[in-house]
Amino acid sequence: MKKIFTKITAFILIAIFICACNAVKRVPDGKNLLTKNDIIVNGKSTNDETASNQMYQKPNSNLLGFRLRLNLYNLAKLNPDSTYQAKFKNNPGKYERQSKILSAKQVDRLGQSFLYKGIHEFLKRTGEAPVIIDTSKTKKTLLRLKSYYFNNGYFNVAMNYDIDSVGYKRAKINYNITTGAVYTLDSIKQNISTPALDSLYKTNPEPPILKSGNQFKTSDFEEEKNRITTYFRNHGAYFFQPTYVTFDVDTIGKKNKADINLIIKDNSIQEKDSSRTEPFKLYKISDVNIYTDYSPARAKSQIKDSTTYKNFNLYSYDRLKYKPRAITDAIFITKGGTYADFRTTLSSRYLNNLKIFNYPSIQYEVDKRDSTAQSLIAKVYLTPRKKYSFGATLDLTHSNIQDFGIGASVSETIRNVFNRAETLEISARVNVGSSKDMANPNDNFFNVSEYGVDMKLNFPRILMPFGTEKIIPKSMIPSTSIAAGFSKQRNIGLDKENFTGGLSYLWSPKRYNSAKLDLLNAQYVRNLNPDNYFKVYTSSYDELNGIGKDYNVNADNWGDSPEEQNRKNLTIPKGTTGFTNDVINNRTALTPSDPEYKDIESIEERRIRLTENDFILATSYTFTKTTKKDLADNTFYQFKTKIESAGTLLSAISSVASLPKNSRGNYDIFNLEYSEYIKTEFDYIKHWDFGKEKVLAVRSFFGIAIPFGNSDYIPFSRSYYSGGSNDNRAWQPYALGPGSTNAVNDFNEANMKIALSGEFRFKIFGDVKGAIFADAGNIWNVLDNVTDEKAKFSSLNDFDEIALGSGFGLRYDLSFFVIRLDLGFKTYNPAHDKGDRWFKEYNFGHSVLNFGINYPF
Structure with missing residues (x-):
C-alpha cells in the first residue's frame, strides 16, 4: 500500500509540474499572465480583503497554489470546428474514405460530437481563461482604491502602480499607496x-x-x-x-x-x-382593517361579511371563515397606537407563521377623516391558502442502517381546522431497502422495510389552562404542537414497533433565538423478534460461541444433528440462551473470577438491554441562539443546549401512590419497567468567512445521559454513537468506541459523548467545492451498569482515548442542497496500544468514504 501511495503522489507531482509549464500556453507574445496583485500601503504589503475586492483584474483562481481551472482551459481547443475541418483539407482522401464507411452527413455530424467538440466546450466552460494584464483596467483599479481609502478618512492619499516580471510571460502588479494622515x-x-x-x-x-x-x-x-x-x-x-x-x-x-x-x-x-x-408629522393608527380572503381579482368586489373585534375591523368577500381572535392575535398594529415599522414586520412574521395565508400585505393610507392629517388607516390583506393540500414524495435514501433504500410518502395538510388558524398534518410513509449488515437468510436484495403513520396538530398559541401572556407574550410568536406516530420495521435488527406521542411548545424570545418545551414526550419501543439478537449482533455471538467451544457442557446447545454436534456452534436462540444460563448458574467450569465468565455477563447484560421493550416518558427544554441572518451568511455562531428528564413524573406518582415494585426493585407501568434518567447536551457551531468563498467551520458537542432510580442504563434510542458522515468521518457509524474497546460490538453506543470538528472549505471551480477537515471525539460509559473498564470514563486520563480522524472532501452545490463526499483517515486510534496509536492506519486501505447531503455543520 505504501508503494502504491508513493506512486500516486509522484504521478500527481509530475502532472502538476507539466500543467504549471503549460499555464502561459494561451498568453500572446508581449503580454503577461497576472500572477498576483500586491497592495503596498506605506511601504508594507497588506491583506485587506476589502481593498483586494477593488481590483478589476484578479489572478486566476488556484487550489493550494495550483491553477486548476486555468490548466483545464488550456487543455481545450479554442476552435474545434476549424481543427476538425482542417484535418480533411490537408488530406482530402481521408474525408472520402470516411464518407464511404459512415456517409458524408455522419462524418459532418461527428465533428459536432462530444469527442471532437463537446469535450473542448466543456473544458472551456469549466476552466478559466488566462487573466492577461490590461493596463487600462489597472488604472481603473487605482481610481477605485483611491475612492476606498478616501472613504476611510485618507483625504490626501497618493498612489501609483508598477508591473514586475516574475518569469516567462508572467508578472505581478504592485499598487503603491501612500495614505497620509487619517482624518x-x-x-x-x-x-x-x-x-x-x-x-x-x-x-x-x-x-x-x-x-x-x-x-x-x-x-x-x-x-x-x-x-x-x-x-x-x-x-x-x-x-x-x-x-x-x-x-x-x-x-x-x-x-x-x-x-x-x-x-x-x-x-x-x-x-x-x-x-x-x-414639518414631518408623527402618525397614529385610526383604524386597522383586515381583509381575510383578499385577492387582486376581488379588489373592487363588494364586502359580504364583516365584524369588529377588540378595535379590529374584519372584512370578507365571502362568509367569514375564521374566529376573529385567530387573526387579531397575529396583528401587533393597534388602533390608537403610534405607527411603528417594527409592528408591521412583526405582524407579517406572525401571519406568515400561521401557514394558512400566503405572504401577507400590509399597507397604510392617510385617514382623510382626520382634519389634522396625522392618522393612518392600516390595511391588512390576507390571501388564504387552500384548505386541503396533498403531497407525495419518492426518495432514494442512504442511512446508518440501509446501504440503499427507496422511500415513498404521502401527506395531507388541513388548514384552519377549528377556525382558529390550526393546521393538521397527516402523513404516511413506506421504505424498502437493502442492508448487508442485517440478517438475510434468503439473500434478498430488498431485505429491510419500514412503514409508518404520523399526525401533527399545530395551534398558533400556547395551550395552557392558565394565561401565559406575561411569561410568553404573543410577540414571541408562540405555538403548540400535539403529535402522535406509529412505525414498524421488518428485518431491521430485532424488528420493532415504535409508538410516539408528545405535547410541545415553541416560541422565539428574540429574533434569532428559539425555545422549545417538550412538556410530554412519550415513546414505546416494542421488539418483535428478540430471538434474532445473535443473528444481528454477530460479534457478540462470535465471542460467546468461542467461549462455548471450550466450556459448553450441554450437547443440546450445539443442536440435534450430527453435523451440528461436530461443528460445536451454539444454536440461536436455544443454544446461546442455554449456555449463558449454564454459566451464570454455575453449571460449567467457569467461575465468577474467570475473565470468560465476566465476558459472558457483559454479553448477557447488553443482550437484555437491547432486547427489552422500552417505555420513555420525558420532559425536555431546548434553547437555540444563532447570529445567522440567511443562507448566504458565512460569519455566524450557533449555540444549542438541551436538558431532558425522563421517568421522574412516573416515579413521583408511583411513590406517592405506594405502588409495589417488581422483583428487581423497580416500578412497572403496563408490566414494563419505564426508563428514568437525566440528559443534557451542548452544541456550538462557529463559522468564519475569509472571503473568496473560503470558510472555516468549527463544531463542538458534549452530551451525557445519567440513569438513576428506575434504570441503571440508557435506552438504545437515547444513547450516543460515534462515526459516520456527520461525526468522526474516519470511522463508520457506530464503529468508534466506547473508549478504547476497538468497537467490540456491532452497534456501539454509550451514554456520554465528546466531539470536536474543524473544516476549511474552499472553492475549486464552478459549483465544485473542496474541504480539509479534522474530527476528534469518542463515546464512553459513565455511571451506568457497564463493567468493561475500557469502555468507561473514570478519570481525566481517559481523555487520551479521544480519537482523531482527518481527511478531505468534495462538495457539489445544487443551490437547494449540497452533495458531499468525504474521505476520512484514522489519524489517532485509541483502540491500539499506547505508543502505537498515531498514523497506524493512515492509508487508503483503512480510509472511510462518506456520502452526505448538505454540510455536516
Whole structure:
C-alpha cells in the first residue's frame, strides 16, 4: 500500500509540474499572465480583503497554489470546428474514405460530437481563461482604491502602480499607496428642522455611530442614517426616509480633523408640477382593517361579511371563515397606537407563521377623516391558502442502517381546522431497502422495510389552562404542537414497533433565538423478534460461541444433528440462551473470577438491554441562539443546549401512590419497567468567512445521559454513537468506541459523548467545492451498569482515548442542497496500544468514504 501511495503522489507531482509549464500556453507574445496583485500601503504589503475586492483584474483562481481551472482551459481547443475541418483539407482522401464507411452527413455530424467538440466546450466552460494584464483596467483599479481609502478618512492619499516580471510571460502588479494622515471626527452638531423629530433624536436611547475622535468612515455615516431612520419610523414618522439625513463635512482650518453637521430638513411634498415643504408629522393608527380572503381579482368586489373585534375591523368577500381572535392575535398594529415599522414586520412574521395565508400585505393610507392629517388607516390583506393540500414524495435514501433504500410518502395538510388558524398534518410513509449488515437468510436484495403513520396538530398559541401572556407574550410568536406516530420495521435488527406521542411548545424570545418545551414526550419501543439478537449482533455471538467451544457442557446447545454436534456452534436462540444460563448458574467450569465468565455477563447484560421493550416518558427544554441572518451568511455562531428528564413524573406518582415494585426493585407501568434518567447536551457551531468563498467551520458537542432510580442504563434510542458522515468521518457509524474497546460490538453506543470538528472549505471551480477537515471525539460509559473498564470514563486520563480522524472532501452545490463526499483517515486510534496509536492506519486501505447531503455543520 505504501508503494502504491508513493506512486500516486509522484504521478500527481509530475502532472502538476507539466500543467504549471503549460499555464502561459494561451498568453500572446508581449503580454503577461497576472500572477498576483500586491497592495503596498506605506511601504508594507497588506491583506485587506476589502481593498483586494477593488481590483478589476484578479489572478486566476488556484487550489493550494495550483491553477486548476486555468490548466483545464488550456487543455481545450479554442476552435474545434476549424481543427476538425482542417484535418480533411490537408488530406482530402481521408474525408472520402470516411464518407464511404459512415456517409458524408455522419462524418459532418461527428465533428459536432462530444469527442471532437463537446469535450473542448466543456473544458472551456469549466476552466478559466488566462487573466492577461490590461493596463487600462489597472488604472481603473487605482481610481477605485483611491475612492476606498478616501472613504476611510485618507483625504490626501497618493498612489501609483508598477508591473514586475516574475518569469516567462508572467508578472505581478504592485499598487503603491501612500495614505497620509487619517482624518478623525471633531465636533458633531445637529440641525433638525422639524421640532418633533428634534425631540425624538434627543430621546433616542441608542448611542450614535458618529462620535468625536472616531476615524472618518463613509460606512459609519450610512449606519447613522439607518439608525436615525429606524428610530424615527418606529415612533410615528411614517414618511421619513434615509435620504432626508445629510451631512456637512467641514475640514477648513482643521489639521486632519473634520467637523460634522447632521442636517435633517422638513418633509418635501411633490404636488403636480410644484413642490412644497412642511414639518414631518408623527402618525397614529385610526383604524386597522383586515381583509381575510383578499385577492387582486376581488379588489373592487363588494364586502359580504364583516365584524369588529377588540378595535379590529374584519372584512370578507365571502362568509367569514375564521374566529376573529385567530387573526387579531397575529396583528401587533393597534388602533390608537403610534405607527411603528417594527409592528408591521412583526405582524407579517406572525401571519406568515400561521401557514394558512400566503405572504401577507400590509399597507397604510392617510385617514382623510382626520382634519389634522396625522392618522393612518392600516390595511391588512390576507390571501388564504387552500384548505386541503396533498403531497407525495419518492426518495432514494442512504442511512446508518440501509446501504440503499427507496422511500415513498404521502401527506395531507388541513388548514384552519377549528377556525382558529390550526393546521393538521397527516402523513404516511413506506421504505424498502437493502442492508448487508442485517440478517438475510434468503439473500434478498430488498431485505429491510419500514412503514409508518404520523399526525401533527399545530395551534398558533400556547395551550395552557392558565394565561401565559406575561411569561410568553404573543410577540414571541408562540405555538403548540400535539403529535402522535406509529412505525414498524421488518428485518431491521430485532424488528420493532415504535409508538410516539408528545405535547410541545415553541416560541422565539428574540429574533434569532428559539425555545422549545417538550412538556410530554412519550415513546414505546416494542421488539418483535428478540430471538434474532445473535443473528444481528454477530460479534457478540462470535465471542460467546468461542467461549462455548471450550466450556459448553450441554450437547443440546450445539443442536440435534450430527453435523451440528461436530461443528460445536451454539444454536440461536436455544443454544446461546442455554449456555449463558449454564454459566451464570454455575453449571460449567467457569467461575465468577474467570475473565470468560465476566465476558459472558457483559454479553448477557447488553443482550437484555437491547432486547427489552422500552417505555420513555420525558420532559425536555431546548434553547437555540444563532447570529445567522440567511443562507448566504458565512460569519455566524450557533449555540444549542438541551436538558431532558425522563421517568421522574412516573416515579413521583408511583411513590406517592405506594405502588409495589417488581422483583428487581423497580416500578412497572403496563408490566414494563419505564426508563428514568437525566440528559443534557451542548452544541456550538462557529463559522468564519475569509472571503473568496473560503470558510472555516468549527463544531463542538458534549452530551451525557445519567440513569438513576428506575434504570441503571440508557435506552438504545437515547444513547450516543460515534462515526459516520456527520461525526468522526474516519470511522463508520457506530464503529468508534466506547473508549478504547476497538468497537467490540456491532452497534456501539454509550451514554456520554465528546466531539470536536474543524473544516476549511474552499472553492475549486464552478459549483465544485473542496474541504480539509479534522474530527476528534469518542463515546464512553459513565455511571451506568457497564463493567468493561475500557469502555468507561473514570478519570481525566481517559481523555487520551479521544480519537482523531482527518481527511478531505468534495462538495457539489445544487443551490437547494449540497452533495458531499468525504474521505476520512484514522489519524489517532485509541483502540491500539499506547505508543502505537498515531498514523497506524493512515492509508487508503483503512480510509472511510462518506456520502452526505448538505454540510455536516
